[in-house]
Amino acid sequence: MSSLKRKCPFSSTSPQQFKTHITLKEAAKLNNDLLREMMDKTRNLLVEGQQGYWNSPPPPPAVVQQTTTSPLQCFSCKSGDPSRSCYHCARYSCTPCSRVCVGCEEVFCSLCSVLDYNTPQTREFCLSCVA
Numbered sequence: 001m002s003s004l005k006r007k008c009p010f011s012s013t014s015p016q017q018f019k020t021h022i023t024l025k026e027a028a029k030l031n032n033d034l035l036r037e038m039m040d041k042t043r044n045l046l047v048e049g050q051q052g053y054w055n056s057p058p059p060p061p062a063v064v065q066q067t068t069t070s071p072l073q074c075f076s077c078k079s080g081d082p083s084r085s086c087y088h089c090a091r092y093s094c095t096p097c098s099r100v101c102v103g104c105e106e107v108f109c110s111l112c113s114v115l116d117y118n119t120p121q122t123r124e125f126c127l128s129c130v131a
Contacts, residue, residue, distance in 0.1 A: 076110055088112040088126065103129030 028035040074082045074094040082092035086109040099113040100106070101124060108126045116123040116130070 086112055088128075099124040101126040101129055 024034075024038070028038050072082050072092055073080055074097055075091045076093055076097040079094050081094050083095050084098045084107045085092055086098070087106040088108055089112055091109045091111075093109045097110060098107050099110065099115075101108055101113060103125055106126065108124075113124055113126050114130050116125055
């Protein structure tokens with residue numbers, strides 16, 4: 001048995017034929033009328049969408065539902081004994097969760113203040129004084 005393959009019966013000069021799919025956009029590049037039709041259809045869809053948006057009535061305002069918990073509650077630990085209000089965001093916090101800024105000496109919550117560990121004593125700063 002011979003391990004040689006038979007030669008290709010087609011000449012080497014024949015072009016290779018590939019199956020290709022031409023999209024509508026590629027076809028439109030070849031045909032100006034088709035391209036103009038596509039552009040007009042797109043523009044009409046955009047104009048109709050814009051007119052529909054501006055002519056529709058505004059959505060109703062969102063309804064805010066009150067929670068069943070007491071509004072005077074520490075936002076951090078959820079204890080029912082908030083004694084202080086944050087100077088920046090007005091959230092209520094209890095004494096262990098609130099911090100007094102070293103710079104301005106106002107009371108801040110844990111989200112509106114940062115701790116500074118650069119000295120032997122931990123110092124508390126509000127976001128305005130730390131900058």
